[in-house]
Amino acid sequence: MATIFIDPDTCSKCGTCLQICPMGLILKGEERIPFMPDEAGAFCSKCGNCESFCPEGAIYPEYGTRYPEIAEEVKPGITPGALGIYMRQRRSVRNYLSKMADRETIEEILDIVRYSPSGMNNQPVHWLIIHDPEKVRRLTRITIDWMRSLMNSDVQHPLKPVIPSLIAAYESGKDPICRGAPHVAVAHAAAANPIAFTDSIIALTWFELAAPAFGLGACWAGFLKIAASSCQELKEELGLPEGHEVQYAMMFGYPKYKVCSIPGREPARITWK
Known part of the structure; x- marks a missing residue:
């Protein structure tokens, strides 16, 4: 049994799901509407890539773990600087x-x-x-x-x-x-x-x-x-x-002491080829 349902009325036929599936289980069907064959469901890892990357939100999981939709106005906008400080402060x-x-x-x-x-x-x-x-x-x-x-x-x-x-x-x-x-x-x-x-x-x-x-x-x-x-x-x-x-x-x-500064570290060791 296929593990996803693709809504033909919502699908824009962009082909993103065909490219993004790591196992290549999604195929192009009639009128270019993608689908997952029933027999392919046994090989699906339920990674959710197709669902996550679908720009139209036309793909739905058939296994009951769909995450609630995130409204556009509340999507987090973490800047690289803020993220960097947060991660560097980890102790x-x-x-x-x-x-x-x-x-x-x-x-x-x-x-x-x-x-x-x-x-x-x-x-x-x-x-x-x-x-x-x-x-x-x-x-x-x-x-x-x-x-x-x-x-x-x-x-x-x-x-x-x-x-x-x-x-x-x-x-x-x-x-x-x-x-x-x-x-x-x-x-x-x-x-x-x-x-x-x-x-x-x-x-x-x-x-x-x-x-x-x-x-x-x-x-x-x-x-x-x-x-x-x-x-x-x-x-x-x-x-x-x-x-x-x-x-x-x-x-x-709960930490007993508060982090007050970010300590130094060795520079990143990078080899470019």
């Missing part, structure tokens, strides 16, 4: 207020993030949000316990040189794993999906970039991700669906 936030983000705010961010690119529009990323700060602290405790066991074993692990300092920080009352963040976002997906990790990293990057617009800040939880790959207790605590694994994790919450 990895490791100091948080105790204030919690409400679920509606987090869901609003994830509603944006679900539009992040994914290979063949596969959309493999699932989300586990650890919203309860006490449960976040438990993740830290389990990770530290795993590190203690690792140090007492003969297993060769690249983290071993830094583990003593992490354990010492924890024992002094600090949180070197989740940095005292009230929340953690875990991107997980089927372990058998070869591109799930890349798609999850892209999605988490969108999450981190969108968060400041909602007053939040985030930081990549690398130690938690590494532990979740090996520690059985941590896997059980997370309780992911059968066959899924942690792709990466991110701590987040």
Whole structure:
């Protein structure tokens, strides 16, 4: 079954959809009206390119995910300068207020993030949000316990040189794993999906970039991700669906400190040919 409907009364026969479909599934029909053959529907990735680029709005999805129309007068007009400042101000936030983000705010961010690119529009990323700060602290405790066991074993692990300092920080009352963040976002997906990790990293990057617009800040939880790959207790605590694994994790919450300036960076390393 075809996954799109093209309204012949609205279509201007411009041919944009024929050119924009990445799989070439849209064909020119009678009187130059484009169409998608029924048998082509099985190969459609539902990327929405045809719908997005149709200048007449003549293409409708048959799979129930159409986004509400954006009125012309409210379409965002972000200048390159404003966008550049917003993106350059992004910081990895490791100091948080105790204030919690409400679920509606987090869901609003994830509603944006679900539009992040994914290979063949596969959309493999699932989300586990650890919203309860006490449960976040438990993740830290389990990770530290795993590190203690690792140090007492003969297993060769690249983290071993830094583990003593992490354990010492924890024992002094600090949180070197989740940095005292009230929340953690875990991107997980089927372990058998070869591109799930890349798609999850892209999605988490969108999450981190969108968060400041909602007053939040985030930081990549690398130690938690590494532990979740090996520690059985941590896997059980997370309780992911059968066959899924942690792709990466991110701590987040309201920043304790305000970004006041943009730090320097090395110039872009570009080779032109």
